[in-house]
């Protein structure tokens with residue numbers, strides 16, 4: 001019996017599409033599965049074929065550990081998630097955040113095997129992904145506490161708009177990067193130069209095509225927060241990034257404003 005069932009009806013295309021994401025250093029890589037967890041049915045401990053699992057609950061999360069992991073192995077993840085939970089939920093103004101399930105593997109091969117089983121494909125390099133508005137998965141590689149917070153930020157946004165995952169991708173990642181405080185100094189990025197800052201369309205490309213959104217997502221969200229406020233970020237999440245509908249300006253005008261702000265603030 002599988003513990004996670006994917007609700008394909010949440011996808012207009014009827015397919016699951018996952019998009020991996022990475023930050024500038026490439027030391028942190030995330031994957032976001034575009035799907036919904038439709039079942040919280042308890043399962044037998046051996047269902048992943050990894051020799052059993054360990055479960056425990058904290059104030060806001062239900063953990064399930066595989067590959068022989070015990071709670072002490074993931075203490076840093078627990079501490080960081082519980083420590084950031086209130087800030088992110090309050091920031092995004094989610095009035096009743098459900099408990100979230102956090103599944104963690106230590107072995108990359110079994111993490112990928114579960115990914116293949118659940119998502120239908122393997123994204124090599126992925127260190128974490130989300131499963132709808134109440135679930136996230138991690139492997140204990142890279143910087144697991146940071147991965148956990150990034151993925152949890154995605155999970156919180158799915159409690160604002162269930163259809164928000166990668167829709168649009170630039171805002172989906174920009175908000176998670178901002179809430180996970182993954183700031184990258186713009187002047188440190190070769191392509192970030194006054195006169196040639198990226199457009200939203202360029203930031204919206206798939207993981208295979210580019211990783212810029214992980215590097216500039218923080219300063220993109222920060223701009224919206226500074227000019228319009230967090231309520232507008234939340235309105236944009238609800239409206240799938242409809243700049244014109246929410247801000248009353250064109251995308252080109254938005255980009256001009258952001259680019260001028262970047263030049264002022266960071267160059």
Ligand SMILES: [Zn+2]
Nearest residue numbers: 021030032176
């Ligand atoms: Zn992400």
